Amino acid sequence: MQLLSSVLLLALLKPHPLRGAVVRPVTKHITLDIVNGHVAPDGFSRSAVLANGTFPGPVITANKGDTLVVKVNNKLTDNTMRLSTSVDFDGVFIDTPGIYDEGSPFVTTCPFGPGTSYTYTLPLGTQTGTFWYHSQLSMQYADGFRAPLVIYDPADPLAHLYDVDNENTILTVADWWHNSTIPLLQSYINTQIIPVADAGLFNGAGRFNGGPKTKYSVVSVTRNTRYRFRLINMSARSDFMVSIDNHTMTIIEADGVATTPHTVNILDMLAGQRYSVVVTANQPIGNYWINTVLGGGNPARNLNLNVTLGRGVLHYAGAPNAEPTTPMTLGPANPIPLVEGDLRPLVPEVPPAPDxxxxxxxxxxxxxxxxxxxxxxxxxxxxxxxxxxxxxxxxxxxxxxxxxxxxxxxxxxxxxxxxxxxxxxxxxxxxxxxxxxxxxxxxxxxxxxxxxxxxxxxxxxxxxxxxxxxxxxxxxxxxxxxxxxxxxxxxxxxxxxxxxxxxGLEETREQVHPDDAWDALCPAYNALPEGEKR
Missing domain, CATH: 2.60.40.420 (Cupredoxins -  blue copper proteins)
Known part of the structure; x- marks a missing residue:
């Protein structure tokens, strides 16, 4: 009982907006306008597909037990890219019987065309952790439509390990192309040569060979404070080797599932994977490179790509507002890498035998x-x-x-x-x-x-x-x-x-009863001109 009381006291002292009060589930209404606009995350300006006009799109946050109601307005006009769309909330699954709002084109739904809207209803149930959302239609998310989604747990059993966990500690890596994915996909189909990215991005910023010296994304920390960084690989192809100079990372979550704390100093993230890591700002006040080294594809096939330039800066309060003076590296000289098979769940569970x-x-x-x-x-x-x-x-x-x-x-x-x-x-x-x-x-x-x-x-x-x-x-x-x-x-x-x-096909028919808006998606999509179905 004394130990439990100590843990609860620690949780109340943490500077997280969810802690210290009973958090009751709510319904959160979110609007996403999917538009075309120019962005230059690596200094090269291109037209893109953007949620609410930004890349990455707006962060969606919720608490355990909330319901998300996400209205998506398709306002796309640039026919050099896909004009229809459909949204997948990656890793979020719905436990509520009878509700089936998942945006997989031609599996669970049809896309919806420009000038129309669709509303996704997502009861989050008991899920918590780090997720993301993106277009699931063709290669559209590589044109820009991708963003984080986090479900916080007000009673996180690992809360005693960190002090800060907020929108500023959500970190993303992504690959980026200067050209529209429609011709790139056609080129891949014709040649068997998979397109190599022009740049890697950290928190939506990076550089390419010969390009301007764009500002790297800065993550600000205070010395002797522990941070829960939520890492999301939003790539369409690439894996990233992630490390922070002179710092270790203690993994406490993989894809929305709490893990037994496991400390490394470099980890490989495949496309779509997410990790939460605890990083203690315990080094001398200064600026340190956040290394996010892109893997996937031969840079000789795209001379724009420099795999070391999609990186960020860990900036200690009190340090100069400047880039680190240390060399850019591929990671620690003495690596302690993540071996995925060494991860263990926080709550042990013997898998049932397969049927x-x-x-x-x-x-x-x-x-x-x-x-x-x-x-x-x-x-x-x-x-x-x-x-x-x-x-x-x-x-x-x-x-x-x-x-x-x-x-x-x-x-x-x-x-x-x-x-x-x-x-x-x-x-x-x-x-x-x-x-x-x-x-x-x-x-x-x-x-x-x-x-x-x-x-x-x-x-x-x-x-x-x-x-x-x-x-x-x-x-x-x-x-x-x-x-x-x-x-x-x-x-x-x-x-x-x-x-x-x-x-469970029979159970599907018994439990799943889509509404009129879902019923209308396929007839409306099938009636679109061919150019708008793309």
Whole structure:
């Protein structure tokens, strides 16, 4: 009891707006205007797709138990990029039966065109942690439509480890292209050469070779204070090696799931992954480089790219307002890297035994006569995913009962409700890890690439890399409906590296009753001129 009282007293002393008072769930109304506008995060000005006119878009915050009501107004006009849109709230899953508001085009919904709006209702339930939202339509989020989303826990069991956790401690990394993704995607389809980013960005700022010396993003700290930094990789392709000169990072969250504190000084983040790390400002007052080194693609294919220039500055109060005088490096001289398989959940949990086992073999082929019509396509078990005209959920609500009711190219796997599914990605000779992301749920990461399997207390998360060492994930079908399970390298995703996990089709029909606004999406989208469907 004395220990509990001490923890509660510490929580009340922390300068976080949620602590020290009972926080009752509320409904938060948010409006996002999706517009075209010019931005120059690395000094090169280009037209982009922007939420409320900014890149990254506005941070959405909520508390545990809140309901988010997000009205999205499509005001896009620049036809060099996608004019329709659809929003995915990455990692947020809905536990409320009968509510199914998830923006996966042609799986759970249809996109909506310019001059129209759609409102997403997201009861957050018991979820807490670090998430983000982005366009799920084609490559649109690489044109700019991406931003953080954080669900705070007023009773965070790890609150005693940090002093500050607010919007200023949300940190993002992202890759950035100077050209619209429409011609870039077409070039990839034609040539098999995946586009290499022009720059890496930290908190929406960076530089490219030969470009102007734009101002790096500055993260201000006070000496002897502990900060919970929420790191989000919002890339469309790239992984980032993250470190802070002379500082360690204690990981306490992975993809919205609390972990046992685990200290490193450098960590690799795949596209779509999120971590919370505690950093203590315990060094002499000064300025220190935040290193975010971009990986993914040969810089020789894009001479604009300098992988070390997407970085930031950790600025101590009392230090000069200047860049660090130390050299820019790739990270610590004596690295203590994150080994993902070493992470453990804060609340241990033995994964249930699988009821069904799948093996996903990923491969790339060049085949101009393929059903997709792509010269370049990625496959799962020799099937390249192609979006159906009628969304998967519509087919289920209309009576689809088995995998045979879906086209082969929909790559849809059907299971009963409340079963445990294990997916094994065998070892491969590919150079690049595929960050596979599950919608609607997270998974137990039984085997993390090169690590040994852990059947006792593996972490749960929603993005994990499949590659050379082999990966095993396990999840349940306790949320009825169809859920995307795809590579978060969106160039790969858009040429077929995707699947759909459909659980409990009869339960879906019993529980999911979309409203009139959802019913109207597909007829309205199908009636759009071809140029506005893009």
């Amino acid at each position: 069904f086992n799948l093996t996903f073999v990923t491969s790339m082929t060049a085949n101009a006569s393929s059903p997709s019509g792509f010269n370049t396509q990625w496959n799962i078990n020799n099937v390249s995913y192609i979006s159906p005209v009628i969304p998967t959920l519509v087919k289920i609500l209309d009576g689809a009962n088995s995998a045979a009711d879906f086209n082969k190219t929909e790559n849809t796997f059907v299971f009963p409700a409340n079963k445990v599914i294990q997916v094994t990605f065998p070892p491969s000779d590919e150079d690049e890890l595929h960050p596979f992301h599950l919608h609607g749920n997270n998974f137990w990461l039984i085997k993390s690439n090169a690590s040994e399997p852990n059947f006792v207390n593996p972490i749960r998360r929603d993005v994990a890399g499949a590659g050379s060492g082999g990966t095993i994930v396990r999840f349940t079908t306790d949320k009825p409906g169809p859920w995307f399970f795809h590579c978060h390298i969106f160039w790969h995703f858009n040429v077929g590296l995707a699947s759909v996990i459909a659980g």
